[in-house]
Amino acid sequence: MESNPLAQNSDDPSSVLAGADQARKRLAAGLRLPTGLHPVLAAAVTVQVGTAAYGVANHAAPGLVVALAGVAVFLGVAALALYQFRRINGVRVDGLASQIILGSGATATIAYVGAFGAATWAAFESHWWLVAAAAVAGGVGYAFGALRWWHAYRLDPAAHAGGASPRVLAALAALACLGLVALMVAG
């Protein structure tokens, strides 16, 4: 049985295009983010920035362990969020994965880099309240960037669906861990 409500006149290009566009919008409009994604993402980034700043400033082995634990928390939260998104919706959107794991939007990138720089400087100066404040600001900014991307995706899904594949993201995550270790060893 086929009961497509969008059956169109195939000779009318406007009707054909409108029907296809409506189907795409119906899919995008039905997608749901996992409950509490943005607060959880903000908290995970806060932990990651704070622990990384502590690790870079503390050149000993405990610093490395703390920093890598922060990365593990962040990657665990991100992987769980993406798994839940796929399970809830029955789709995979690489653009969302890039936003959550890489913070690939301008807002998230600026928030993360700014927060990491400020938190690292504060950690070297032992201003721990400032480390915490910068980490929280970075987490909130990062989550806000993901929220902005989500709104943009809902408006134009085809333009925002693309992103790094799961394999590329896994490779970049491994590279980020190695980079963090190198930064700490060099520091």
Add this chain to the structure above:
Amino acid sequence: MAELDPLIHAPARLQVVTTLSAVSEAEFATLRAVLEVSDSVLSKHISALAAAGYVRSRKGVRAGRRTTWIGLTSTGREALREHVAALRRLIDMVD
């Protein structure tokens, strides 16, 4: 100049590739629900599109069930882009 693509000219098939352009991969059942077509109808469209290299499919598991995941290939995205451009030109000519 882009031309109409006979493989995705049928409205139902254009809906399949246009809907897939919103995601990287969609589960067969999700796609079927959005397009409101039967399993057999969607299977036929997917088979034809896969044979042309416009979509790829793979077996997976979701919530303990075996499922099929379908995604648009870069060839399929390009074909969609050109077909939509050709349709828009037709609309402009009529207008």
